Amino acid sequence: PEAVVSTQSTGEIEPGMLDGMTQRFSGKGEPHMEGEPGDLYFKVKTMRHSVFERKGDDLYTNLTISLQEALVGFEMTLKHLDGHGVPIKREKVTWPGAIIMKKGEGMPNFENRNKLGNLYITFDVKFPRGELSGEDKDKVMKILNQASTQKAYNGL
Numbered sequence: 001p002e003a004v005v006s007t008q009s010t011g012e013i014e015p016g017m018l019d020g021m022t023q024r025f026s027g028k029g030e031p032h033m034e035g036e037p038g039d040l041y042f043k044v045k046t047m048r049h050s051v052f053e054r055k056g057d058d059l060y061t062n063l064t065i066s067l068q069e070a071l072v073g074f075e076m077t078l079k080h081l082d083g084h085g086v087p088i089k090r091e092k093v094t095w096p097g098a099i100i101m102k103k104g105e106g107m108p109n110f111e112n113r114n115k116l117g118n119l120y121i122t123f124d125v126k127f128p129r130g131e132l133s134g135e136d137k138d139k140v141m142k143i144l145n146q147a148s149t150q151k152a153y154n155g156l
Contacts (some may be wrong), residue, residue, distance in 0.1 A: 011042065016057065017089045018111035019046040038060025050080060057069070057107045064124040078121075080105065087117065096125040 021044045029038035046054060053060045059081075065074060071093055073088045077085035087104050099122050106117025132140065 002090070011040075013042070013044065014110065015113060016108040018042045018056070019044055021110070026125070049081075051079075054107060058084050058111050059117065059119045059120065060122070062122045062124055065094065067125055067127050070096075070123070070125045080119075088121065094123050094125070096123065098123045 009027065013023055017023065023042045023044065025040040025042065027037045028040035028130065031037050051061050055076040061078070063078070069090075073089075073094075075087075075089045077087055080086050088102075088103055090100075090102075091096035099120055103121040104116040108118070109115040111121070
């Protein structure tokens with residue numbers, strides 16, 4: 001029967017490598033018949049991340065904000081994959097589904113490390129639970145001062 005040998009090896013993966021790419025580590029593999037070590041090939045498999053989704057060199061994420069933040073603006077720092085902070089500041093109304101792009105905050109390009117992808121942030125707005133009093137409803141209607149825009153349409 002064949003013996004299974006387990007060994008550990010360390011090597012550096014090139015920045016910007018995409019899912020399915022192969023990295024070659026010369027002389028890190030099993031020895032050939034002549035005794036010279038062979039090459040070790042490592043195939044990149046991208047793991048799912050809890051915050052970011054990678055598409056090419058671009059990163060995508062969703063950010064949930066409160067209704068208050070959506071209406072009056074907000075400021076925050078988003079922690080990037082490498083730990084640096086990405087400042088996000090909105091001073092105007094942010095509607096559900098709005099997307100902003102942070103240029104150069106994506107992944108490095110494999111062929112040109114000086115070229116970076118972009119980060120796209122899609123906003124979700126969390127509405128408050130519970131009911132408004134009649135007085136609070138009147139205040140909101142007075143502040144927003146909007147006419148009814150109810151309209152049925154096929155949005156599919």
